[in-house]
Amino acid sequence: MTRQQPIAVLGGGSFGTAIANLLAENGHHVLLWMRDPEQAESIRTLRQNPRYLKGVEILAQVEPTTDLSSTLDACELIFVALPSSALRQALQPFAAQLGGKMLVSTTKGIEADGFMLMSQILEQIAPHARIGVLSGPNLAREVAEHALTATVVASQDEALCRSVQQVLHGRTFRVYASADRFGVELGGALKNVYAIMAGMAAALGMGENTRSMLITRALAEMTRFAVKLGANPMTFLGLAGVGDLIVTCTSQKSRNFQVGYALGEGLSLDEAVSRLGEVAEGVNTIKVLKCKAEELQVYMPLVAGLHAVLFEGRTLDQIIGVLMRGEPKTDVDFISTDGF
Ligand SMILES: NC(=O)c1ccc[n+]([C@@H]2O[C@H](COP(=O)([O-])OP(=O)(O)OC[C@H]3O[C@@H](n4cnc5c(N)ncnc54)[C@H](O)[C@@H]3O)[C@@H](O)[C@H]2O)c1
Ligand SMILES: O=P(O)(O)OC[C@H](O)CO
Structure with missing residues (x-):
């Protein structure tokens, strides 16, 4: 990933917004994808998410967008912060664009059909993508308000773990690595x-x-x-x-x-x-x-x-x-x- 390349965050809810801001604080240009054009426009003009994390300023380096295809094309590192009920349906149509990308799920849910965790769904949709998960004690509002926080990035792809640590690690956010993607993701869903x-x-x-x-x-x-x-x-x-x-x-x-x-x-x-x-x-x-x-x-x-x-x-x-x-x-x- 080149320094100039933007980083994608998919999902304009509480956690997507919090992660996007953290990345922006670390100097990255972030494409924050959401489906609702009014919400995107509101963030563009007011620099606040109208619905989630009220009172939190969204930094200028966070660019709201409703164009998922262009977002995926522009970014190599993609954080997925969609609800578990939406993840497959939102990404399946763009499967062809996901090969070779680093896809990091922050979603803490399980799909009933086949008892699938979100990273397993990502793997199924995009078999040639590089897959990781981010999970830990991370209440979105506390992350956004800079409470000292730690999390875990988990993947067998060590380079992916290092990339995520590099872009997210900061003054108030500490990222530990793990090779146990399944255990880390299961913990986040079960709790x-x-x-x-x-x-x-x-x-x-x-x-x-x-x-x-x-x-x-x-x-x-x-x-x-x-x-x-x-x-x-x-x-x-x-x-x-x-x-x-x-x-x-x-x-x-x-x-x-x-x-x-x-x-x-x-x-x-x-x-x-x-x-x-x-x-x-x-x-x-x-x-x-x-x-x-x-x-x-x-x-x-x-x-x-x-x-x-x-x-x-x-x-x-x-x-x-x-x-x-x-x-x-x-x-x-x-x-x-x-x-x-
Ligand atoms: N909020 C937290 O503190 C937190 C922390 C860590 C992980 N997570 C996980 O992140 C995931 C997302 O949670 P959140 O807190 O951001 O949820 P949220 O309720 O704050 O927001 C959900 C967002 O998803 C959007 N959405 C819903 N269906 C969609 C669809 N089909 N296509 C596109 N967008 C859609 C909604 O418009 C909304 O912007 C959950 O799995 C949650 O467990 C949340
Ligand atoms: O607000 P909840 O219950 O979805 O929990 C948020 C995070 O998962 C806490 O780590």
Whole structure:
């Protein structure tokens, strides 16, 4: 990648906007692609995103655009910050332009059909592209407001990891590298489900002991599931595993947490999602994950419990009763270091 070449960010939501600004602060010309011409025009003239990250100034080096084809042609490094529900549909028509490009997914979701992570979809659409993921405890607003933040770029393509580190590393944003793309990406997708539970617990006035139990048992479940899929459990001890789980399960800024909070206040799932008006990936992930856990016969009582409350008509009291009275278990039973 030459220094003069622009960098693309696809998706004009909270995270796309935050990443675009970080790149611009580091001196890069950024093409921020979004589908809505009015939003693009508003950014061009007001230097603010009218809908997301209100109050954050979008730097002059960030050029909003609605022309995806020209954006892909102009850039070799492309960050994808689209919702998981939109990624395939948005990029499939441009597959021929993606060969040889560095595609870095920041999207934390799972496609139901085939249980596919976003980088796997990118790989399927563009088999000749170079693929990576960026994931970690990265609340968009905090990134945009320069809270000291760390993230992980994961790919087996070391040069891609180095490129991403070079362009994003800055005064307030630190980028670690990992070769475990699957584990890093899976951690980012799974933690959203547990953040919904944490939001519910907070709304119901449950205490810090409860939150700590939830986070720790969530880590156990996530890791057990990941190991069954062949992932390296050690990745779940890093920023993209427990790091992201902590921030999303403890912050009111997390949209998944907010959905859970609204549910805890008595709103229906539909009401909670529409009150949010932004993406909360955990709502889809819970369905996909419940199916996959059953198929693989992985013990995931928290996932089963949340699914029962949201989609099977069970009450939270019933589920809490089942969880607390369940057969006693061993504490750290989910990490086998055999082979790692
Ligand atoms: N916001 C965060 O703190 C954060 C941090 C890290 C990762 N992520 C991940 O980034 C992804 C995007 O999240 P976000 O927070 O930016 O969402 P958001 O709700 O803030 O914005 C979503 C954006 O996607 C656009 N969009 C929706 N469907 C589209 C389509 N078909 N074609 C083109 N654009 C479309 C919307 O117009 C909107 O601009 C999610 O997977 C999320 O998990 C978010
Ligand atoms: O706001 P959420 O719940 O989508 O979480 C945002 C990021 O994934 C936190 O790392």
